[in-house]
Amino acid sequence: MSEARERMEQLVRRLNETSYAYYVLDNPIISDMQWDQMYDELKKLESETGIVLPDSPTKKVGGEPLKSFEEHRHITRLWSLDKVQSLEELEAWIQRTEKLAEAENLQYYLEYKFDGLTLNLTYENGNLVQAATRGNGITGEAILPQARTIHSVPKAIPYKGLLEVQGECIMRLSTLEKYNKTAKEPLKNARNAAAGALRNLDPAVTASRHLDAFFYQIGTIENPPYDSQPGMLDFLRQNGFQVSPYLGSSKGRQALEECILEVEKRRSSLDWLIDGVVIKVGDYTLRERMGFTEKFPRWAVAYKFKAEECVTKLLDVTWELGRTGKLTPLAHVEPVDFYGVTVKKATLNNLGDIQRKDVAIGCDVWIRRSNDVIPEIMGRAGDPKEDEKPIEKPQICPACGSPLIERGAHLFCMNRESCRPQAVARLAHFAGREAMDIDGFSEKTAGQLYDQMGVRQPADLYTLTPMDFLMLEGFKEKKAGNLSDALEKSKHCDLDAFLFALGIPNVGRKTARDLAQHFGSLEKLKAADEASLTAIPDIGGIVAGSVIEYFSFPENNQMIERLFAAGVHPGEMHSAAEGVFSSMSIVVTGTLPTLSRKQAEDLIRSRGGNASGSVSKKTAFVVVGEDAGSKLTKAQSLGIETIDEAELLRRANS
Known part of the structure; x- marks a missing residue:
């Protein structure tokens, strides 16, 4: 028991230390995944021993308010959410919920779990009179001047009774990207950017971040004109509050799981961070029957997705040479596990990026992984260490030893002809199937031509004869002739x-x-x-x-x-044909019944349209097939028309 208690004391101390950094200082020093792992271990030990230490975070909601802000006592307590991280844990929660509700196949609703900072607004007589952070759930920090800078926070509403509305303050990812392009100190991630701005004593700093907010809960209201989750959200919309563009609903376990997987699939396409979905029992009468634990409502749970951000140590930086001669820094990090995927490398964009993010070899860094893309280093985590070493700017090309030059934010090796890796890569790309389509040409052939024939630039290829190719290993008369013919044919290209x-x-x-x-x-x-x-x-x-x-x-x-x-003559290209889709931007998504994606897009172009790869406000309509994903969701959120293949064919031939 003494060993278990000692471990619990260690966990409580570390969890409280990191919670203070996260909630109060807005400077997290470990990732959510690492925090969750320690928290789960502590809960398990508490369950096994029957001991809950006085300062255990399992008894708390959020963090303590900053001393520099006035305290605000919430009218209605703000609750935290219980969490599950697997379908098995969700099944156990469903069983407990149905037992409490004394009913099966309950109507559940799913919403995005936004990753930002909780915002609690108070309205009297239709006017915004107070705004506060969650704090410890009972008292928070009064931040009315800061909240007033957020355009999606209504300053006045039609409803005239006393109202307390809870939501999440966020920074859109597109806003973060735009901000960081000109910022002296780039922001590490959207969550910290929102939290740091909302809890800044200077409202001008808050305004400069162009924050946003989504609202999802009403804590205090007189005579609510709704009795379900959809009704409450409709009430919020009618009063000018921005609510989540996604509201999934399900009665069966299988359908609930399908909704969760659907949201997780589209996660990377959203313009804001989410770290899961919130699942709620929809009926308010049942909610009252089910009640609350000391910390959580029993009628709601957060299903947490796999972590996309983590903290690890930066071990080294190497400089990778591309076909354009540009050198890109590649970070080598201490191996870290992203739920079964071991990450050892991460992206740093350029030397300026390294300087802005203030990273050094030996420091702890935040890395972010989205889908299967190589992770990116977002910035430093924690304070500098004594044994850190600065990342040196390279002076010569790692491949050929030539001096480097700076162009804008990047370093280039200008030795285009005798720097072998970039010359070979450039030749192989030039001859590729979707480029000049030189049949029979490969990267291996490019290397042979570089080494044996002195080929340095694409134009050199057109000086070669079949006899030259016969001198290469693996080439016989037919293969040499075919490659020579393919080169001649490529001169007349689109x-x-x-x-x-x-x-x-x-x-x-x-x-x-x-x-x-x-x-x-x-x-x-x-x-x-x-x-x-x-x-x-x-x-x-x-x-x-x-x-x-x-x-x-x-x-x-x-x-x-x-x-x-050398005789290469790319033909001029006429503008898209005039037709029924002239000047329209049209997106095709999913699997269509009879047309392939390429056939559908070619049809659109033949009628004067632009077959776009992404949905935006400029999109005229979206052609939807089976298994349509994030593009369909975005079209729906923007109110863009969606049609099927049959309607596309009808319009194309009208």
Whole structure:
């Protein structure tokens, strides 16, 4: 028992220390996943020993209010939520809930579990009179001036009775990205950005973050005109509150699990952080019957998703060379487990990114993982350590030893011809199937040509003869002849294929096609400015900047001129055909009954439309097939029309 108590004391001390950093200082020092693991261990020990230490976090809700803010006592207590992290744990919660409610197949509702800071608003006579953080659930920090800077917080509402509304203050991910582009000190993540701004003594700082809020609960109300969760949300909407764009509903266990998996699948497409879903019994009469524990409502639970952020140690940084000659820093971190996936590497964008995030070798860092994408380092976690070493700016190329130059935020090796890795990668990309489509050409062939034939640039390929290819290992007369024919054929290429073959950063195959259709010729594209580029659907500032920068570099223009001199002639491309879909941006998502995705998109283009890959306010409508995912959800949240394949065909032929 003494060992168990000693471990419990260690856990309580560490959990309270990290909770203080998270809730009060807005500077978390461990990840949610690590906190949850310690919390679960403590709960298990408490259950086994029957001991609950006086300062155990299992008895608390939230954190203590900052001393620099006035305290505000909530009219109605703000409850925390019990949590489950697996379908098995959810099943056990459902069984307890149905037993308490004395009913089976209850009507459950699911909402996003936003990852931000709790915001509690008080209205009297239709006017916003107070705003507060959760604090310890009974008292919080009064933050009315800060809350007034949030545009989605109504300052006045139609309802005139006493009202207390609970929601979540967030920072949208798109807002965070925009903010960090010009910030002297970039924000580590959206949750900390929102919490730090809302609990800043200067409302001007709050306003500068352009925060947002979603509301999901009413704590205090006189004579509520609703008796269910959907009714309560409708009441909030009618009074000008922004509510979650998603409300799932389910009566059966299987349907409930399907809703959870659906939300988890679309998680990475949202413009805000969520770390799970909240599941609630919908009927308010049943809620009253079920009541509360010391800490949680018995009629609601949070289903937590797998962690996307974690803290680990930065061990080293290497510089990776790409085909454009750009060097990108790659972080090597102490292995960390993201629910079964071991992560050892993470992204750092460039030298400026390293400096802004204030990271060093040996320091603890926040890393964020989304889906299967390589994680990104978000920033430093905790205070500097004595044994840290600064990340040195490289002076020479790690592949060829040539001096590096700085262009904007990036480092480049300008030795385009004798720096083997970038030259070989550039040749292989140029000849690829979706680029110049030189059949029979591979990266291995590119390496052989570099080593044995002195090929350094794509234009050099067009000087080769079948006899040259016969000198390469693995080539016989037929293979050499076929490759020579494929090279000759590639001289007469489409403009979009040529643009993709050039390897312009951030320009994929679809973007190359959009650029070719819009401008029609290479010369017009080279003369384009940012305004004319971003006027094209699906092309934003990052792609526009990449295009402009690419054509501003003399070496790229020289490479193009050499290709022209070698006989490569990309044809001009006419604007999209006129038709019933002219000037429309249309998205296809899911599996259609008879048409493939490519066939549907080709049909849209043949009728003058733009087959877009993403849903936005500019989207005219979305063609939906089976297993449609996040694009359908976003279309619904924006109120964009959705149609099926049959309706697409009818409109296309009308």
